[in-house]
Amino acid sequence: MAIPLPRCLYTEKGASMSSPPCPSSSPAIPLSQEDLKKIAAHKAVDYVKSGMVIGLGTGSTAQHAVARIAELLNQGELTNIIGIPTSKQTLDQAVALGIPLSDLDDHPTVDVAIDGADEVDTELNLIKGRGGSLLREKMVEASAKKFIVIVDESKLVRGLGSSGHALPVEVVPFCAKNTARKLERLFDGCKAEIRVCRQRNGEPFVTDNANYIVNLFFEKGIGNLEAASERILGVEGVIEHGMFLGMATTVVVAGKSGVTFLDK
Numbered sequence: 728m729a730i731p732l733p734r735c736l737y738t739e740k741g742a743s744m745s746s747p748p749c750p751s752s753s754p755a756i757p758l759s760q761e762d763l764k765k766i767a768a769h770k771a772v773d774y775v776k777s778g779m780v781i782g783l784g785t786g787s788t789a790q791h792a793v794a795r796i797a798e799l800l801n802q803g804e805l806t807n808i809i810g811i812p813t814s815k816q817t818l819d820q821a822v823a824l825g826i827p828l829s830d831l832d833d834h835p836t837v838d839v840a841i842d843g844a845d846e847v848d849t850e851l852n853l854i855k856g857r858g859g860s861l862l863r864e865k866m867v868e869a870s871a872k873k874f875i876v877i878v879d880e881s882k883l884v885r886g887l888g889s890s891g892h893a894l895p896v897e898v899v900p901f902c903a904k905n906t907a908r909k910l911e912r913l914f915d916g917c918k919a920e921i922r923v924c925r926q927r928n929g930e931p932f933v934t935d936n937a938n939y940i941v942n943l944f945f946e947k948g949i950g951n952l953e954a955a956s957e958r959i960l961g962v963e964g965v966i967e968h969g970m971f972l973g974m975a976t977t978v979v980v981a982g983k984s985g986v987t988f989l990d991k
């Protein structure tokens with residue numbers, strides 16, 4: 728079912744479909760999800776100007792933005808950029824591509840942050856962190872004057888938590904099972920699971936900050952998001968959750984029929 732886009736500023740219907748990120752030789756080839764991610768990422772990088780401090784997001788969509796920033800730097804079209812990575816994974820990519828980096832200690836104000844999301848609702852609230860980097864992402868993106876979210880259209884939802892996928896919560900490892908139980912009891916119809924890592928024989932997934940992630944699944948939805956946020960953060964042992972409420976300033980949505988810019 729199509730998700731309504733009430734804050735749509737404008738839509739470039741099919742405008743991006745012949746731009747370089749797309750398979751250019753054959754317009755008849757349907758765009759893959761990866762193509763759409765790349766298109767959204769390239770559109771977001773158009774907001775980046777020389778001299779800016781840029782928050783570099785994490786995930787398969789954000790990595791296209793990081794690669795595009797590096798490309799423009801190498802072409803001399805961007806200069807004096809400083810990137811603030813939101814994960815070790817992004818730091819590694821940016822170092823490999825030669826993007827100059829810093830952190831919030833030295834650059835507390837970020838001009839533009841660009842990142843993907845797992846869910847985007849009609850008010851531009853987000854669920855992030857299914858890649859496990861929600862804490863650093865929230866720290867960097869909360870410091871940004873402009874936070875541009877890049878998604879393909881599959882990420883649009885009517886209500887956060889309604890997709891059946893997890894709301895990730897970063898918790899300290901100490902007695903994490905007990906923290907998970909407390910989180911589960913906060914909401915009717917909620918299931919909590921400590922995220923495990925298949926590559927580590929089902930051991931808990933460990934974040935860049937040496938913490939664990941508890942995944943929350945909501946049978947009946949999250950309800951009031953601000954209230955849910957407060958309740959989750961009130962549980963001892965919780966560090967941060969993956970709801971990014973009121974933080975996104977623009978969401979760039981790439982779909983099969985064009986790119987849509989959603990603005991606050």
Ligand SMILES: O=C(CO)[C@H](O)[C@H](O)COP(=O)(O)O
Binds near residue numbers: 786787788842844856
């Ligand atoms: O929040 C994130 C990582 O912590 C990612 O931005 C989010 O999971 C989206 O990832 P992808 O672009 O790979 O779908």
